[in-house]
Amino acid sequence: MPTTTKSSVLIVDDEPDVLFSLKGLLRRDFQVFTAQSGAEAMEVMAEQDVHVIMTDQRMPSMTGTELMGKVRAEHPDAVRIIFTGYADTRAVVDAINSGELYRYISKPWDPDNLIEMLRDAAQKYNESIAESELLDQLDAYLTDAVQLASSDDPADRDAASIEKFKSRTDQLRGYLQCLRGSDA
Amino acid sequence: MRASPVRVLVAEDSKVMRRLLVGYLRQWDYDVVECVDGEEAWQRFQSETFSIVLSDWMMPHVDGLELTRRIRASQRPGYCYVILLTAKTEKEDLITAMEAGADDFLVKPYDREELRVRIREGERIIRLERELVEQNRQLRETQAALVESEKLASLGQLAAGMAHEINNPIAFVTNNLAVLRRDLGEIVALVDKYEETRQYIREAPPGLMDELAQIESDCDFSWLRDHLPELLRSSNDGLSRVRDIVNNLRDFARLDQATQDDVDLGRAITTTVEVLRHEIDEKQIHIDTDLQPVPTFLGRGDKINHVLYNVLLNAIQASPEGASLKIRLSPLPEAARIEVEDSGSGMDSETLGRVFEPFFTTKPVGTGTGLGMSVSYGIVRDHGGTMSLESQLNCGTTVTIDLPLASARSSKSESPA
Numbered sequence: 001m002p003t004t005t006k007s008s009v010l011i012v013d014d015e016p017d018v019l020f021s022l023k024g025l026l027r028r029d030f031q032v033f034t035a036q037s038g039a040e041a042m043e044v045m046a047e048q049d050v051h052v053i054m055t056d057q058r059m060p061s062m063t064g065t066e067l068m069g070k071v072r073a074e075h076p077d078a079v080r081i082i083f084t085g086y087a088d089t090r091a092v093v094d095a096i097n098s099g100e101l102y103r104y105i106s107k108p109w110d111p112d113n114l115i116e117m118l119r120d121a122a123q124k125y126n127e128s129i130a131e132s133e134l135l136d137q138l139d140a141y142l143t144d145a146v147q148l149a150s151s152d153d154p155a156d157r158d159a160a161s162i163e164k165f166k167s168r169t170d171q172l173r174g175y176l177q178c179l180r181g182s183d184a
Numbered sequence: 185m186r187a188s189p190v191r192v193l194v195a196e197d198s199k200v201m202r203r204l205l206v207g208y209l210r211q212w213d214y215d216v217v218e219c220v221d222g223e224e225a226w227q228r229f230q231s232e233t234f235s236i237v238l239s240d241w242m243m244p245h246v247d248g249l250e251l252t253r254r255i256r257a258s259q260r261p262g263y264c265y266v267i268l269l270t271a272k273t274e275k276e277d278l279i280t281a282m283e284a285g286a287d288d289f290l291v292k293p294y295d296r297e298e299l300r301v302r303i304r305e306g307e308r309i310i311r312l313e314r315e316l317v318e319q320n321r322q323l324r325e326t327q328a329a330l331v332e333s334e335k336l337a338s339l340g341q342l343a344a345g346m347a348h349e350i351n352n353p354i355a356f357v358t359n360n361l362a363v364l365r366r367d368l369g370e371i372v373a374l375v376d377k378y379e380e381t382r383q384y385i386r387e388a389p390p391g392l393m394d395e396l397a398q399i400e401s402d403c404d405f406s407w408l409r410d411h412l413p414e415l416l417r418s419s420n421d422g423l424s425r426v427r428d429i430v431n432n433l434r435d436f437a438r439l440d441q442a443t444q445d446d447v448d449l450g451r452a453i454t455t456t457v458e459v460l461r462h463e464i465d466e467k468q469i470h471i472d473t474d475l476q477p478v479p480t481f482l483g484r485g486d487k488i489n490h491v492l493y494n495v496l497l498n499a500i501q502a503s504p505e506g507a508s509l510k511i512r513l514s515p516l517p518e519a520a521r522i523e524v525e526d527s528g529s530g531m532d533s534e535t536l537g538r539v540f541e542p543f544f545t546t547k548p549v550g551t552g553t554g555l556g557m558s559v560s561y562g563i564v565r566d567h568g569g570t571m572s573l574e575s576q577l578n579c580g581t582t583v584t585i586d587l588p589l590a591s592a593r594s595s596k597s598e599s600p601a
Contacts, residue, residue, distance in 0.1 A: 021356035024363040085351045108355035108427055111362035 006031045007122035008048065010078075012041040012055035012067065025111055030118065038062025038070070045075050051125040052118060054105075057084035057092060065095045072100055077128060079121040083107055134175050141172055189215040190307055191232070195225035195239040195251060196269070201292075205238065208296060209303070222246025226254055234264055235310045236303060241270035241281070249284045256285035263313045265306035269294070343542055347430045354430065358423050365416045372409050429555065446480035447488055449520055449587070450513055456492040457511070463500050470508040478513060478520040479589050487563045488587075491571075494556035495524050495583050502528030502581060519569075519586050527580040536575050 008031040011022050019034040026032050033048055035041040037059060044050065053071055057064035064082045071078055082092050083105040092104045102121055105114060148156055148165065155161070192214045196202040202218055209216045217232070219225040223246045225239065237255060241248035248268045255264055267288040268281045281289050287309070288302055382396075457464070457471055464471060481488075499509055503526050510525040531539070531546075538544045542558040564571040568588045575581035 015352055015356070018352065018356045021359040021363070024367075025359055085348055107351055108358050111359050114359075 007051045007118075007125065008033065009118055009122075010035060010041060010044055010048070010050045010053045012036070012038065012053065012059070012064070014056065014059040018056070026115070026118065029115060030122070038064075038067040041067055042070060042074070045071060045078070050075070050078050052079045052081065052121040054081040054083060054118070056107075057082050063091070065091050065100065068095060068100045077125065077132075079125045081105065081117070081121060083109060131179075134172075134179070137172060137175075141168060189213055190236060190310070191215045191217070191234045192236045192238060192303070193225055193228060193232075193234040194218045195222055195237070195243065195248070197221050197240060197243045201240070201269075205299075208299060209238075212300060212303070214303075222248065222251040225251055229255060229264075230258065230260070233260070233262065235262075236306045237264055237266045238303070239266065239268055241268050241272065248286075249281065252281070252284045252286050262317070263310060265310050267302060267306060350426070350430050354423060354427055358420070358427070361416055361420055361423065365413070365420075368412055368416070372412065375405065376409075445483070445485050447483050447485040448480055449478055449488070449522065450475045452485065452488050452492055453511055453513060453522070456489055456496055459493065460496055460500060463497065467500060467503065468506045469500055469503055470506070471511065472508050473511045473513075475511075475513040476515060478515045481520060481567075481587050481589055483567045483587070484563075488567070491560040491563050491585065492522070494560045495585070498556065499524050499526040499528065499581070499583070502526055502530070504528060516586065519588050522585040522587070523582060525580065525582040530577045530579050530581050531573075531575040532577045536573060539573055540571075 006029065009026060010033040011019055011026075012035045013019055013022075014036055016036065019036070023032045023034060030052075033044050033050065035044050038055075039062065041053065041055065045053070053068075055064040055067050064084065068080045068082065071080055079102045080100065081103050082095065082101055084092050085107050092101070095101045096104060102124065103117060105117065144165070151157075192209055194202060194205055194209070194216055196205060196218070197220060199220075202220070206216050206218050214236075217228055217234070219228055222239070222243045225237070226246055228234075229237070229251075237251070239248040239251050243251075246254075248270070252266050252268065255266060265288075266286045267290055268286045269290050269292060270277065270281070271292045273291055278289050287306065290299065290302055385393075453473065453475060457473070496509075496511075503509060507527050509527075510523070512521075512523040512525075514521050514523075535546060539557050540561040542555055544558075561571050564585055564587070569586050571583070571585045573581060573583055
């Protein structure tokens with residue numbers, strides 16, 4: 001389950017005024033990081049646990065879509081959003097279609113919509129993290145189950161071990177039911 | 185050969201000579217007007233149009249030379265070829281005649297064939313001159329059209345550049361206002377809470393309490409508290425107007441290269457009319473639609489709606505109360521034509537010439553951005569179509585939009601970016 005701490009958002013724009021302004025808007029709902037270029041953004045990504053990255057498309061040296069390609073390769077869990085002026089729409093639509101992006105927002109954005117979208121993005125991040133944790137647990141569970149089935153060691157089959165295994169089974173089943181419930 | 189007979193003015197005081205001349209000329213199919221002297225010829229010349237003047241030199245009062253001078257000094261349109269007839273043979277005479285503006289010089293007694301070829305020569309010069317005038321006219325028209333489209337194109341470029349530059353500051357200023365609105369509300373709540381708490385503060389130094397009272401009265405805190413939301417709201421409204429202008433400029437400058445759909449033009453018209461229902465009913469305008477079936481059109485439906493909206497809104501605003509408005513949709517070969525005809529205030533030619541210029545408006549300040557028609561023009565152009573207006577002051581306006589239906593539209597790369 002997601003913790004109660006704020007989700008972290010990294011904002012990338014070459015214009016400091018935009019960064020300042022967005023930090024003011026988002027500071028209460030999110031933990032906000034900022035970067036003025038694609039390179040700086042990659043440094044922040046390496047040092048911090050960033051859940052959502054939102055970048056301007058048009059920046060000198062590295063465009064938003066290029067940055068998102070890198071982020072996808074190196075930090076695949078981070079949810080990627082581009083906010084753009086009109087002129088670059090084509091590149092952004094291509095990026096969404098090829099799976100590079102979660103969403104895009106056109107500039108100027110509506111502040112309420114932006115917060116809403118970032119919340120959705122953060123939730124998506126939490127869900128995908130939870131999902132991958134669950135998959136890891138399932139994987140470990142199956143490995144243990146196979147081992148248990150083929151084990152000759154009576155210690156593996158004593159009452160305590162069986163009980164422990166049962167509770168693991170129940171816990172996993174519970175998670176799965178939760179997941180199925182939220183899908184419906 | 186000749187489309188219409190060439191008009192020749194003959195000025196000759198000798199009856200015999202005149203008869204002879206006129207006889208020849210009519211044989212050769214010229215349209216001849218004969219005058220008995222220079223004065224009569226001058227009168228005729230001023231009120232009618234002649235291509236060739238054939239004048240005797242020696243005449244009483246207004247002689248051939250004087251007639252020639254007057255013809256050259258007159259402002260009548262088109263060139264007139266002047267041949268002087270004379271018995272004089274001296275070289276100085278020829279120079280005098282040519283200097284007065286005569287084109288040719290025929291010595292009496294002249295021979296019939298010589299007269300014929302000399303007049304033919306004059307006719308040839310006149311024909312060349314007319315062709316030149318026509319070509320000049322066409323050149324001027326083409327140049328005017330080029331200047332017009334260049335002007336619109338460069339304005340479009342300017343608009344696109346501006347839109348992009350203005351976009352970023354609008355974005356963060358809008359955002360800052362939203363932050364201020366939220367945070368100021370809390371600051372006000374904080375101050376209010378302090379206010380509530382103040383009566384319980386017993387141990388504060390009196391100086392501090394005085395300062396507090398002074399600041400409070402200086403900033404007129406109760407006014408601020410009541411009006412801060414209004415200040416912010418009004419700033420926000422202003423900004424959203426700027427944002428709309430920028431959006432419109434963007435539309436004018438270039439179509440965002442987004443997906444295109446099959447647009448049902450008839451449906452687009454009826455929905456736009458519905459959108460404008462309030463304006464239509466308010467002025468009790470009767471909408472008369474004649475929508476013939478046309479094939480669907482590949483383009484941006486939202487943009488086409490935008491064009492229709494602008495055109496219809498203008499037509500409604502130009503119409504007097506209770507007037508009727510005709511909307512027609514008809515198929516052309518490989519195109520669809522939309523016509524919107526109002527019987528409203530119309531435009532003079534100067535206004536008509538500037539209708540597609542960005543920021544040109546006849547509406548009162550603040551009610552129109554002056555972008556509606558230029559934006560529409562840009563959209564239609566980007567769809568490979570044409571948009572034209574016909575209007576007469578006080579007689580109404582007809583807007584005609586032709587949109588190509590065939591795949592023959594690849595002009596997008598030519599649009600200014």
